[in-house]
Amino acid sequence: MEGSSPNVMPTQRNALMIGAVAYDPKVIPIWDIIRDYYNRNGFPIDYVLFSNYEAQVESLLNGFIDIAWNTNVAYVRIQRLLEGKAKALAMRDTDIGFTSKIIARTDKGIASLADLKGKRLALGSADSGQAAILPYHYVKASGVDPETDLTLLRYNLDVGKHGDTGTSELEVVRALKQGEADAGAIGESTWIRLLEQGQVNTDEIRAIWTSPGYSHCNFTALPEFDDEKARRFADLLFAMDPTEPEIRKMMEMEGLNEWVSPEGAGLEGYRVLFEAMADQKL
């Protein structure tokens, strides 16, 4: 076609493009609400959904999207490629101080990490920070070698979604219930939700260990992303009113009480994952 350039993006590029991974159908209403909120506030954004974090990371790096809503694992990968210069713009309050738990059948005499020796330990998806990478790391750091001191059972489900779907954590719980495994790893949000829903009987399965807090997701932008835009993007997140019904709905679906700045504790909380992924050659 005359006059058309292959380099022109088909999208309206005055809108900031945000990437997110479609780990659940509810991702669409979540992002519709966020997009409408930004548009209402005179800061147009749009969003693109990816089927996996690897594709999203690549799209951030090649400029197809401006900001990525990343898991901690995706964030660490980006930082390693950019020498730690990528910008973390905002997080959920619940992303800071996130923990993993080791849960165990109460009939197996497991009361501490040391008791895992000789037992069958179930891990969730290999690319899940909370259900595999960090639990592995903490167990190893405690002096129990997951490769030699115990039998590792891996439940790899929805690989590429970095544990967002939680299905591998549910598999871990199922494995414990059915006696396939003696102990397992689970992220605290899934664990607490199962407890709240009465889906776990703590006479049978109990959390025996809770990890130190670490950081979970964040909005990541490239080092050269405009500071003023970054500030406005984050300020609008911080200004969301959780008593407004649509916002409240989005926050419940996305699992937060408010958006917060990653400065300080938030950024600090990724350090352990850098170590874990380096150690596990991920």
Add this chain to the structure above:
Amino acid sequence: MDVHGLTPDRQLNLVDFPVGADLFLLVKNALQRMEQGQLLEVIGSGIEIKDDLRSWCRLNRHSLVMAMDAGDHYRFLIRNNPVKALEQPDWGIKLPLRKDGRLDIRDWFQGRVGELREQAPAYVGFVPRGAVAEPGVPDFGFSLNQKDDVWSNNLLDLYEQAKEKQWNATTDIAWDELPELPEEMEWAVCQIMTFLAENEYSALYIPAKFMARINPHYIEALMYLSTLIQDESRHIEAFTKRALAGGGGLQYSSALTERSLHSLFIQEDYFKSSFLLHVLGEGTFLDLLTFIEEHAPDPVTRQIVTLAKIDEGRHVAYGIGHVRHIIETHPGMVQALVDAANERNEYLGAADAGENSHLMEALAILAGGGRTPEQLKTGFERVRRLKDVMYEHRVQRLLQIGLTPDIAAAISKTHTPNFM
């Protein structure tokens, strides 16, 4: 008790509760009842709930400040830290009783329940006025959101009256006293009952269609209107039964009546609808009922009409109270009433609607006492006088709601020949 300088504001004894749904539910509720920053002390049996409680707190933005071994139990201190604390409900306001132990709705406007606003709060949903709503109530899309839209100063009096004056069309009418009337008279009654019932359908449907649009903040308006539509359904029942009870039956419906009622039914503005239906329509209907009562050929017909009239009086009183209040506070709204009457006349004038010929004949028979030429002449004369009375009374009601004599006369003159 004071531990390390921290004084709990409330205590929750959950000894022997395992970590799980019940424990989290009770902790959540206890925190919701507290102010921002207050401390809740949870007493639990063992230390094993500590980590899970801490995780739950973190995910819900609260903080587990301390866990203490107290010998045979543990004490956990949680600081309440919601993004926004809930308002707190009332407690301790007792409603006064009236004579004979009556608890009157007019006396329930106390505390939070009594905070009746001019503009209903957004996102109220079906949260009873006075209750405390969690944030996140969806928008139900109510469109009548202002007190002026629906309220009337006599609303509560009318509601209390309406409940007292309910009657039962099955048992309160002396059906066994229905005499056998001459056939032409029975026919006239049946034709009139057909017409009355038909009009009652509209009186039921029209307020009912607006009810779901009224913001529940004004629940008393819905409560009153629900008595009103119950009245109308009873009228439909009684008039229909009267037509059937004497072996006659329902007779003719005219296109004029249906068009007239349709023009009421399609009015989507509650203020205009209230004016057309309650003030003009039911007002005129009252005069018609008085006329039938006066000339009723049998005690059953008379009793039904007398009882229906009492009910209609309340409906007209609501309409007058509602419309008058709006005209008082927004004099510019008079034009909306003139427009409403004109729009309706244009609709009715657009086609040759014919007339209520069967009804007119029936009214003449009723008022003249029979079908002889002499009786019919007398009857028609009385029907003509009825129309004059209707005109006069309409003007009076229009003056009552605050219209000028000119406007009152103009609106009254062009009122539908269907009466309602």
